[in-house]
Amino acid sequence: MPSTSTHSVLLHAKDIGLTINGQSILEQVNLTISAGEIVTIVGPNGAGKSSLIKTLIGIQKPTQGRIHRKPSLTIGYMPQKLSIDDSLPLDVYRLMTLTRTASLDDAVQALARTGVEHLIHRSVQNLSGGEFQRVMLARALLAKPDILVLDEPAQGVDFNGEVELYELIQKLRTELGCAIVMVSHDLHIVMAATDQVICLNKHICCSGHPESVSQHPEFTQLFGKEFAPALAVYTHEHDHTHDLGDCGGHHHD
């Protein structure tokens, strides 16, 4: 499993703050993304998850702090929302190449990785929720990313489709060797494959391996009974205690 100390750092955010129109959206966020790791950002609605992602990838400028990105870092981004006018005729190939040029072959190859190459000429309006998300994932792959950033990738996808989609994301990480940073509410599915959980509520309440985060009081306070059991699966009998001031830390006896 990747760890910050042994893998190269792709991105480091230091003391990030974001204030828009006097509203504080992010405060004192520090985080590191290392090559090949899966980082899952969790938090209640309005916690600033999408804003954090946009700040990390550079489409939102932080009002405080700095973000260091590895030189020539490539990022593939799958946004949370994309509104497409129903009256606009748009096929999958055109959608994939709206903001980036790519040959038909490259687009088909990316779609093949997400299992939907047969949809290349399909009208976007006629795609199912699951098909649309796979097309968007393929679109993000066109960047040949070092980091794949996914904002709620399973929205509009039914439960079986969700499990398959997260399996696919994990497979892409293995095949392509990219890091994955995603916002997800599907903790019961994603945690088994997550290396680092970041629990956000404007500031980072706690972060670390799922096992240690699940024991943190701020995590259980934020997610209550709904999600704590999903993470509790990853707990085990300890011969050491957790430092709850920083839930990523362990103290061994």
Ligand SMILES: Nc1ncnc2c1ncn2[C@@H]1O[C@H](COP(=O)(O)OP(=O)(O)OP(=O)(O)O)[C@@H](O)[C@H]1O
């Ligand atoms: N460009 C903006 N201008 C003004 N306020 C904004 C802007 N972007 C985000 N916000 C506000 O910042 C807060 C955090 O929004 P954000 O979308 O980042 O949260 P989130 O955790 O992704 O929420 P959700 O889980 O509901 O998608 C919200 O109160 C939102 O209204």
